[in-house]
Amino acid sequence: MKAELLYEGKAKKVYRSTIDPNKLVLAYKNDATAFNGKKKDTYVGKGRLNNEISSLIFPYLHECGIESHFIQKLSDTEQLVHETKIVPLEVVVRNVATGSITKRLGFKEKTLFSPPLVELFYKNDRLEDPLINDDHALLLTDIRTQELREIKVKALEINTALREFFQSIQLLLVDFKLEFGRLPDGRIVLSDEISPDTCRLWDIETNQKMDKDVFRLGTGNLILVYEQILQRLEARV
Numbered sequence: 001m002k003a004e005l006l007y008e009g010k011a012k013k014v015y016r017s018t019i020d021p022n023k024l025v026l027a028y029k030n031d032a033t034a035f036n037g038k039k040k041d042t043y044v045g046k047g048r049l050n051n052e053i054s055s056l057i058f059p060y061l062h063e064c065g066i067e068s069h070f071i072q073k074l075s076d077t078e079q080l081v082h083e084t085k086i087v088p089l090e091v092v093v094r095n096v097a098t099g100s101i102t103k104r105l106g107f108k109e110k111t112l113f114s115p116p117l118v119e120l121f122y123k124n125d126r127l128e129d130p131l132i133n134d135d136h137a138l139l140l141t142d143i144r145t146q147e148l149r150e151i152k153v154k155a156l157e158i159n160t161a162l163r164e165f166f167q168s169i170q171l172l173l174v175d176f177k178l179e180f181g182r183l184p185d186g187r188i189v190l191s192d193e194i195s196p197d198t199c200r201l202w203d204i205e206t207n208q209k210m211d212k213d214v215f216r217l218g219t220g221n222l223i224l225v226y227e228q229i230l231q232r233l234e235a236r237v
């Protein structure tokens with residue numbers, strides 16, 4: 001179902017669909033990277049796990065009224081999505097302080113953000129994805145003021161929906177990164193992936209980190225942790 005390779009990123013390959021040229025096939029890779037590509041490894045099964053997990057999350061978000069590029073899971077490692085032009089912004093939502101915000105602004109680890117905090121980063125490998133403000137985002141991308149407002153509101157709605165979703169499998173949604181893309185008709189929708197690669201998830205009982213930090217910090221077996229998340233999701237009623 002996939003033809004021409006359009007783009008290869010760190011975690012996914014993007015192909016044009018042979019069946020419908022307006023649609024794309026995302027193929028999840030087994031590669032793991034961190035610290036802007038400085039740390040790299042490959043884990044057999046990672047692509048399948050992220051594809052399975054994000055293929056459960058996007059339909060849940062659709063049920064919650066959140067439109068996205070996702071259409072359907074195609075195979076173990078592939079999903080069919082609407083073609084979008086990615087807005088080069090990483091929209092990060094934080095419920096609890098950890099990661100870059102503790103280093104950048106000195107927040108004490110585990111400080112609760114209530115209301116949750118929304119941050120914008122410029123998606124640019126060469127510049128190492130710097131933190132930017134709204135005015136920078138309007139200059140660096142083609143989004144309009146009203147669209148930026150809507151993206152931030154949407155990010156908070158997604159946070160509310162995802163917190164509940166992960167709470168139902170005993171995980172605290174600490175923070176996560178979203179990307180948005182523009183459809184051919186001009187609308188901006190949620191794109192890319194939502195998975196333990198892009199979220200921080202802590203076990204509610206044990207506080208165990210169950211996300212890509214296991215790889216970033218080298219503290220455990222990424223595959224075992226992602227398997228556990230998928231098992232919990234599959235057992236969810």
Ligand code: 5GP
Binds near residue numbers: 098
């Ligand atoms: P931080 O800014 O603390 O490094 O990351 C905040 C949240 O956004 C974390 O959940 C992290 O996984 C996610 N995130 C930020 N940037 C990236 C990125 O470039 N790739 C991925 N996979 N996740 C990111």
